[in-house]
Amino acid sequence: AQSVSQHNHHVILSEAASLELGCNYSYGGTVNLFWYVQYPGQHLQLLLKYFSGDPLVKGIKGFEAEFIKSKFSFNLRKPSVQWSDTAEYFCAVNPGPNNAGNMLTFGGGTRLMVKP
Amino acid sequence: DAGVIQSPRHEVTEMGQEVTLRCKPISGHDYLFWYRQTMMRGLELLIYFNNNVPIDDSGMPEDRFSAKMPNASFSTLKIQPSEPRDSAVYFCASSFGAGSTETQYFGPGTRLLVL
Numbered sequence: 001a002q003s004v005s006q007h008n009h010h011v012i013l014s015e016a017a018s019l020e021l022g023c024n025y026s027y028g029g030t031v032n033l034f035w036y037v038q039y040p041g042q043h044l045q046l047l048l049k050y051f052s053g054d055p056l057v058k059g060i061k062g063f064e065a066e067f068i069k070s071k072f073s074f075n076l077r078k079p080s081v082q083w084s085d086t087a088e089y090f091c092a093v094n095p096g097p098n099n100a101g102n103m104l105t106f107g108g109g110t111r112l113m114v115k116p
Numbered sequence: 117d118a119g120v121i122q123s124p125r126h127e128v129t130e131m132g133q134e135v136t137l138r139c140k141p142i143s144g145h146d147y148l149f150w151y152r153q154t155m156m157r158g159l160e161l162l163i164y165f166n167n168n169v170p171i172d173d174s175g176m177p178e179d180r181f182s183a184k185m186p187n188a189s190f191s192t193l194k195i196q197p198s199e200p201r202d203s204a205v206y207f208c209a210s211s212f213g214a215g216s217t218e219t220q221y222f223g224p225g226t227r228l229l230v231l
Binding site: 034042046104105 | 220
């Protein structure tokens with residue numbers, strides 16, 4: 001079974017610091033990759049996704065992620081974080097392109113706290 | 117569009133009681149998912165439906181949990197009898213299309229506390 005690992009469970013940064021959150025997956029075939037964000041008290045929202053093409057994907061709010069197939073990784077980055085980025089971030093994977101369904105496997109999440 | 121709607125937003129009940137969580141997916145979406153989020157286990161997929169038919173319920177923890185989707189605009193997740201370890205946030209999500217690139221749209225969640 002596929003699994004998704006987010007090794008950083010908690011990250012604390014000061015405003016304007018750069019961010020990189022790690023995500024590794026175990027599935028060996030073609031995958032589709034997602035990053036979701038959950039702001040305090042809110043539901044999950046899509047930040048960005050990758051399924052083909054340029055492995056550097058740009059999402060909303062200045063976030064980007066790079067798919068490195070050889071490393072089975074899809075790390076999330078932001079050059080300069082803001083206090084409003086305080087949230088929990090989830091990496092998710094589903095196998096493609098012949099996935100009969102649309103099941104996502106989520107990582108355990110990384111809680112980011114940005115100090116003003 | 118109003119997005120995925122879940123009710124109730126908060127539920128407090130006593131052990132042994134029946135709990136029913138409700139979800140209205142985004143109109144036109146043909147996939148519906150139920151997830152459970154806890155501190156210990158993170159976000160887990162419980163069951164998902166395609167065109168109102170349950171496709172994979174392997175994530176349902178035990179027979180106390182059941183889910184139905186009587187029509188394209190409504191689904192329920194029922195716990196009977198409830199136990200304190202069922203306390204969690206339950207999310208419903210929906211998506212359109214069979215492609216594995218499709219985005220899932222999440223509802224606001226139901227925060228369940230079983231005393």
